[in-house]
Structures are given as structure tokens and as C-alpha cells.
Amino acid sequence: MSRLNMHMNHVANHRPEFHAVAFTDVSKLYGDKIALDRVTVHIAHGEVIGLLGPNGAGKTTLLEILEGLQEPSSGLVSIFGKRPALLNPGERGRIGIVFQRYALPSELTVGQLCDLYQHMYPADPDKQGLITQLGLAHLLTQQIGDLSAGQTQRLSIFAALYGDKSLLVLDEPTSALDVRSRRAVWDALLLRKQQRNFSGVIATHHMEEAMELCDRIYFIDNGKIRMSGNAQELLQQHACRISIKFTAPAWLVEELKESLPADAPLTLHGQQHMISCASHQAAGLIGAILLLEQTNGLRLNLVVTQPSLEDVYLSVIAN
Template identity: 45%
Template sequence: MIATPASGSVRVAARAAADVPIALRCVGLVKRYGDVIAVDGLDLEVHTGECFGLLGPNGAGKTTTIEILEGLNTPDAGEVEVLGRRWATDADHLRQRLGIQLQETQLNEKLTVAELLRLFRSFYGQGPTVGELIASVGLESKRDAWYGKLSGGQKQRLALACALAGDPDLLFLDEPTTGLDPQSRRQLWDLLAQYKQRGRTVMITTHYMDEAQVLCDRVAIVDQGKVIALGTPVELIASLGAEHVVDFALAEGRTLPAVDALTRLPGVRRASVQDNRGTLIVSHLHEALPALLASVADADAFTLLTTHSATLEDVFVALTGRQLRDT
């Protein structure tokens, strides 16, 4: 179901799934830091067995939200239910059923990979063996290496292994692939896919839109502490009403056409201009591109002219006018 608010922004509402158990629910979540409202009346439901992505720019409230859901932070208002339980009364039970990988993990640099995983495994009543955890993240060759000697990617994989030490029903991952090389990212994606195939639930925050499109069954885009769009990646991209995006820029001293003029070009659904750069969201690229070139008249004026298929990042830009990586 697609709904368009009066403001003109695009919002996609998730389909009802009454027959799917709810792994995680929050209603009216609020968190303030002085005069700053980090989370502003946020509502979410995560279904059992899905990978749910929380997307947004730095400062949008993602990490604060996920810390509250993990029981690491206390909301000023609102209700949180995790695996059918509440932190106020069932904290010990929940800690045995959750796995958490924080945005940054600092461990003792003089302990080995095996020693650290043995320590984390001791916190839980059940779970994989240390050897199984090491193998699951591909660190067999680093079993006896000190934590301080690991590369950044190896440390991230070890942090994930620590989060999996109790064979959790619900796994929280806060920016798990930041700083990883492409091969390490792919390895982590494969590991999460295997975990989800066992009917487990994942909640992930990420700045990487390709990652969200590969991993997530549904995503919520958050800005200024509120959910501004919710749905599957396909639904959110389809909500743009267009398949392609054209980015262009003109040489210094050249004037871009006005937004109204760009919007009236054939095949263009939406247009925006910032500084000396413009973006067109188009439904018919074969019509829009020649029309854009004609509107500028001098093809040599372009210093940038690229096209790409619409992505989740384009959805966010259409909603907020900002890039997902803006701070």
C-alpha cells in the first residue's frame, strides 16, 4: 500500500502480516538529551524471521533507537517489547536470547581470538562451540592471534562471532560492515543469510544501500527521530514512480534550468537543484535525457552527466533533500 502525505513526500506503509509473530515492537518511543530530541515518537514492528534495516543519516536517531531496543538505554517515553518480553521485568531472560554487535567494539588487545570467544561463550547457557564460532566467521588462521594484531575487518568478524556466542533468537547489528573491504562484507552477508535461514531475526543499521537491498526484507528510513518511510526495498523504490535517476552539473558560471522547467521536461517525475548540480527522477530515460540536453543547449556546459537505476538512497533524497551519508 502506498500513501502520499499532504506534504507531498512519499511514504510506503508495510503490508499487514497478522499471521507472522512479532519479534520486536516499540510504540511512541521518545529519547531526549537536553533540548535535543534524538527519538521522536517512533513506532516499529519487526517480524520473526526477517532482516529489518534501520536507515538514515548520522544523527537521525538510529543508534539511540537500537540501544533502547537492546536494553542498553532507557527511553523517556514509549513502550518496548522484545521477543514477547519487557526489559523492566525480563532482562536476564532477554540477555540470554539476544546477540549484539555495537557500532564500535573494544576488546582486550592481549587476549587471543579463542580466549575472547571462550569468555563470551561462558556468558550463555547454550550456543556453538568456540571452534564453530571461529569457523563461522572465517578466522581459523587467527585462532591464537592477539586481538590487538587483527586487522579492522578481522576485528569486525570477531565482534560478530561474539554476538553469535549464545545462538541468539534476535541479532542486533549496528553498522556491522563499516570499514570492511568488499570481500569481508560479502562474507558477512553470507553469514547473515545462513543465520536468517534458520528462522532467526536480524535488525541492522547501515549506511550502505546496496547492503540493505541485499540483506533486508523490510527497511524503515528514519530522519530526525521519526520513521519517514517503511516497506520492502522494492516497494520503497517503486514509490518514486520512476526507474532511473539522472545526475548532472554545469561548468562554473553556467546557470541550471529552474526546477519548474526541469520538472516539465518529458519523462521527468521529479527534479531538484542544489548549488550547481541537478537531479532528475525519470520514468522514461529515452525522453528525459535528450530533453535535458536541449534545455541546456550547449552540451559542452556539462561537467557531469550520469544515469543510474533508482535506489534506496534516491528514495531518501526524494523524501528529505539530503544524502544518506550527510552528517
């Protein structure tokens, strides 16, 4: 990295206005419950981050602070260089939100709400395109109060994406969606991202969603950030183990056990045996099993599984 880049990074880390969102050393207490514990998350302009963590980890609390619905107990929060409470209506209008508890006006029809958004954001030319992409075209005359949970969620995503948005704050935006609708929403988000280059923060329980949509992923647990990076970095930082699964008669398993390294345990899962090993051990062990298969004329149904982001997550959260 050049000295100029290093200097710019240093300045950016200490000047919140250089980030779209700066969460610096933020804690939040509900009574004596610590929901966020000295959390620092900086989101660059045009960057979308993912928040992954178990139920009660603090994801919604972080998003609610960002939205100005909660005040932090300590620490600094800024959006485009300002405290959330000090944003003017115009600046607020450039934040697209999907919240679990955010209700749309149930007495309007879908079409009326979309028209209202067109009126609020007259410069956005693509109302019809977004309606079609999000699978809302056949629902325009339906009252919002009569929509299913997934249909309501797709309409909330329309409301978040439509208009000149600079920041998206999405809390489990596809939790109620079927597989096809979820992918349609991802496509719509990625397309708008290409066109608008907004920043964003997405809390989700879907690893695949985080990998598809986010430039960087934060694992949060018990109010603390445990790990962050892009998917590749997270996999590399955390040396996860490879699993080698096979079926074999007991005598062969006993034979194999004698040649296994002490740190590559063999366990039985139903009918399947599994060896969990470090990546540098995998090739040798696979070779040994294939040799046993060949010399004994057996079919051992060997399956090798590389660690996934979900494995990293589970192991980070378990620790």
C-alpha cells in the same frame, strides 16, 4: 487478505508479545535535544529490519534503548513481550549485539574468547565453521587488544552470531570491513538466518547491506521514521526520476531543448548533458536522442540510469 488474517494482524499490532520487538510511539530526549520523535517500529518473529539515516538521525539511540542501555522518555518498548530491563540473563543471552562502543576483553586471545562462547553456548555445534567463515582462523593465538579495527569487528560478529540467538541488534556491523570481508560477513549472517530464523535490527550506512540482509527498511531522519517498506516498495512508493546522460555539440543540444517537455530539465555536468525525466517520458526521449544520433552521424554516448534505493534515500532525506 482473509478476515482471519486481518484479525490476526490487528491483534498483533496491539499485543506486543506477538512481535519479536515492538517499539511503540517511542521518544527520547537528551536534555532538550529530541533524538527520537514518536517512533513506531514492529519487528515480526524471523524478520530482519534495516535502519538507514544520516549521522545523528537516531539509529544508535533506538538500538541502545532496545539493548536497555538507554530508557525511553516516553512510549513503549518490548522484546519478546517484555520490557528490555525485565529480561532475565537467559533471555539476554539470546540477543546478539554488535555496538560501536562495545569492548571485547582485550587481554584474551581470539581463541580463548571463542572457547568462552563455546562454553556459554554448548549446544551450538558450529564454532569452527563460523570462525572460518568470518576469517578468524589465522588469528586464534592473537591477543584481542592487538587486532585491527576490521578484525575486531569480525570477532564481535562471531560473538553476536554464535549460540542460540533469537534477536540480533547490530550497529553498523561492517563499517570497518574491506569489501571481501563484508561479503563474507553477509554470507555468514544469511546462512545463520536460514538455520536459526532469528529476528534482527541492523543500523547501516550501506544501501547494499540493507538490501542483502533486511526484509524491510526504515529511513530515519531527525529522530522520525520517514518511510518504510521492502526495497521494491520503497522504489515504487517514491516515483524517482530516470536520468539520461549524453555528450553532444551545443547546436544539437539547442535543437533537442526545443522538443523537451517542461518538466524534464536538461542540465550540463562537466562534458555531459543530463535530462532528468519521469519513467513514462523516458522511452520517447531516448528514441528522440537516438534518432538525432543516427541522422547526424554522431556518437552521443547515451547512458540511461534507473533510480536506485540510494536515490530514494537521498530524496526522502532531502525532503
